[in-house]
Amino acid sequence: MLSVRDLGVAFGMVQPLSGVSFSVGKGETLGIVGESGSGKSLTAMSVMGLLPLSGGRITGGTVEFDGQDLTKLPERAYRKLRGGRIGLITQNPMTSLDPLKKIGPQVDDVAKLHLGLDAAAARARTEEILGTLRIPEPALICDRYPHQMSGGMKQRIVIAMALTADPDVLIADEPTTALDVTVQAQIIRLLDDLVKDRDLALVLITHDMSVVAQTCDKVVVMYAGRAVEHGPVEAIFDHPRHPYTQALIGCIPRGLVEAKRLTGIEGTVPTVVNYPDGCPFHPRCPRAQAVCATEPPAFSVAGDSAAACHFAEVAHAEPA
């Protein structure tokens, strides 16, 4: 359904994103994981064609959706896709809705724009979609303002907006990060059900490996604006071959009785202007050798998955 190949993004002279590839089909969930600053949200904005908003541009690669290359799509045609066939769920539901407008009209917009409905029919569609998202009393909710609702409820509204026009692809950029843990689980389950019920292609962007394990079919692990490992979720979790993936998995808390201390990853993601030469992860990598600092690693393929590490084979031999 959606296939991104070798995507590169630049802001002026800096190149925060390069060589990102993934694809996702109907009824499939793809997870994009990585720490903050690894380029996950930029990837989402590139697919939505919204980079110009923040002054960025796509410098290379293709974003193929339903047989057409979106990077070459004129803005007018792109607008029909946005909210119509590709839905976006943003990070922070507290600030994602216009605080001056009632909920109803904000959701109605989508049906009016993409389904060509009049005001009454659009409202009916809005209430219907709110109902399917298990939002109680849709008619009442439509008459509310965003500040009168909880974060979880607002995120459901945002999801409702993304779903109103019955899209093929849904891009969820950290949809649960700003929510309470209990609400997080609800939203994740909701998204999971939607993928199954509506045969959606879901791109789930998150920094939480446990969310990936619960919901995704495929994973792309990103670090410093590059994909470092990708493959089916079982393969990645059972045999992570990139040291960064291994470290991320090591950060998942397991059970209440834990003999080992929870591990973290030393250091932080480099900022765009400080991307190191060679393998971007080498300064923080426990397995780094001299070659890592000079040669960018190529993907080493094993079955369905691939890892960009000089020592992927070695790493595979001794999983973390």
Add this chain to the structure above:
Amino acid sequence: MILRYTFQRLLMLIPVSFSISVVIFMIVYLLPGDPIDNLLRVGSSAEDRAELVARYGLDRSLFVQYFVWIGNMFRGEFGDAIVLRRPVADLVAQNLPYSLTLGGLAFLFSSTVGMALGTISAIVRQPVLDRLMRGFILLGSTVPGFWLALLLILFFSVNLGWFPVSGAGGWQALVLPVLTIGFGGVALVARVTRVALLDAQREDFVTLLHAKGLSSGTILFRHLMPHALLPVVTILALRIGWILGGAVTVEFVFGRPGLGSLLIRALGQRDYPVVQACLLMLALAVMLGTLIGDVAQAAMDPRIREKKS
């Protein structure tokens, strides 16, 4: 809801008006000088003086004087001007229309042109235009009105002869004063509009509006403008008070009648009743402006409506 809110705001104006009336009443007594001195002819006796003081009630205690004054105000009796020897109400009625016309036009000019310029400079991302705008805004906020008035008179009246140098006859006489007062307002409104629009553009929800497939134009007019208007309306409401009082020096330079010139003249002559009436009008205008601003804010922003009512 909005009606209840308006009523609450109106109630709050009662204590505010009371305090203002006390301040206005007292402030004239803090001024040095005495209007009676202006009325007495050279060589008048102490008896003449005492008689005048008694006639205007100036011999009674401040406390009594205040209540007599405020009581008269409530009955719409502003009394007689001591020096000008005419009813204060007449003086105000005669001058008020000039101030209202000038201030109202300047207000319209600065709000429409200011908002248009601010919007253009926020959405047209062009370095040259942006620098021009910022230069203009800086000039507009810093150049004093009386100086600008003199420059305009020199150029348009003396050199080009397009508009009269002073006076209040015909629309031509209004052009330069309106430009003078409006200039600062245009700059102020343009600056606030520009910043508010740029801020609104950076809000998270704008991304989602684009993601819904809305066009940039729709987003600007239906979503960004209402947000930008919130601070702009506050600024404009505060300037409503200026409609009456902001023109003081400009009225003076252009030799126009008006509340400002009346106030200046009355101050010079220590004409207490006139000063008090003028100040009261100005204070009322400011209070009215604030009220309008608050109510407009509440009408536009549901969050404010809820918090305060």
